[in-house]
Amino acid sequence: MPSLPNLDARTARLLPWIVAIAFFMQTLDGTILNTALPAMARDLAEDPLRMQSVVIAYMLTVALLIPASGWVADRFGTRRIFFGAILLFSCGSLLCALSESLSQLIAARIVQGLGGALMMPVGRLVVLRAYPRSELVRIMSFITLPGLLGPLIGPTLGGWLVEYASWHWIFLINLPVGLLGCYAAIRFMPDLRGPQRSRFDGVGFALFGAAMLLITIALEGLGELQLAHMRVMLLLLGGLACLAAYWLRAGRIEQPLFAPELFRTRTFAVGILGNLFARLGSGALPFLVPLLLQVALGYSPAQAGMSMIPLALAAMLVKPLAKPLIEHLGYRNVLSGNTLLLGALLASLGLVGATTPYALLLLQLALLGAVNSLQFTAMNTVTLIDLDDTSASSGNSLLSVVVQLAISLGIASGAALLGGFSSEIGKGTVNSLLGAFQLTFACVGVLSMLAAAIFLQLAPEDGRRARRLNPEIDG
Known part of the structure; x- marks a missing residue:
């Protein structure tokens, strides 16, 4: 474990707030969207029963990048990565609001997911390294509290914004919070790195990611994409083959992804x-x-x-x-x-x-x-x-x-x-x-x-x- 950084009193006091706000942005965005999907479908001339790709694109991007978050933070520093994560999430939100087609919206959600995949893992890593273990339970409890408020506020706020404004505002409300988060990250986020540079299992990352992507697309092929059953089976078998190759490889190398x-x-x-x-x-x-x-x-x-x-x-x-x-x-x-x-x-x-x-x-x-x-x-x-x-x-x-x-x-x-x-x-x-x-x-x-x-x-x-x-x- 690296030595604890010398945090001044103000930074030690504000750091949990910065991470908590990032957590709130992420959980609010994850719940505010579902209520707005029918209105978004009408505006984009899509079937509301086939809007799941808007949600899946974000979550799958997050799942793909989480394994790399710790290595990226150690390689480039927590301050730079946390700032970049909030900036990407905010830019993705703006692109979502400007989207005029379902494909544009899915692409913008992927940009959001790039930021979301790094925000919370890196935020937790900073807290883990910046505070003594005796303070960890108290700090983590404070950080996770906004995560409980997001699902409570999100659906109601999303429904209200759609009914009395437009669905674009469910993304635009992220922008002022994101700007504040970017400033706070540059101003107060400590720049921490791991004690030693570890090798990243790039091949394992590619195999594991390909497995998740192919299996998810196979299931999507039965729904929104309406692919032929033969193509769905090929995608599913390809995903399972990548997963098998990953685990066989992971059993014979020193530092596998998992x-x-x-x-x-x-x-x-x-x-x-x-x-x-x-x-x-x-x-x-x-x-x-x-x-x-x-x-x-x-x-x-x-x-x-x-x-x-x-x-x-x-x-x-x-x-x-x-x-x-x-x-x-x-x-x-x-x-x-x-x-x-x-x-x-x-x-x-x-x-x-x-x-x-x-x-x-x-x-x-x-x-x-x-x-x-x-x-x-x-x-x-x-x-x-x-x-x-x-x-x-x-x-x-x-x-x-x-x-x-x-x-x-x-x-x-x-x-x-x-x-x-x-x-x-x-x-x-x-x-x-x-x-x-x-x-x-x-x-x-x-x-x-x-x-x-x-x-x-x-x-x-x-x-x-x-x-x-x-x-x-x-x-």
């Missing part, structure tokens, strides 16, 4: 695979619900955004219950039971119709938010809890990648199911657009429930030996 030895820790292996498959349902939730409310049920953007408040609020309120519940029941029982409950609640959205009482819909969303929050906390904590200090950094980086990738795959899968059922409207199997949404939620819920079989592979005592449970881990 070491296969990580999976010798049972809790890590179960946590990573559980994250990947359990999030296929919950990852699609923020994308599918605003579409259901606006496109199928006729809600206004503002009303759809406000309907998401119970989901985010319940997620915040249930967080303090995660630690005592897990300590009492154990990870195996909590995760297997909670995964079944999460899948059942997702499937229950398939019962929502035009005659469903609004209060009952809000109750369903609140329950989903609470169960989802407990799921994320338990999954992420069990993944890292038994790793030693030497492998914790690599394990945490892989977890961050898997979280982003799983959400992208969840949105792509949900959109593919919705597109498939929508194409059957009027053919006897699906009667209406609402019916297509109902069948999609039922399928997504069942797929999520299957992930419970993964968590049943945990032993009852797994996670109890280590007492490093931190309910602030989320995402």
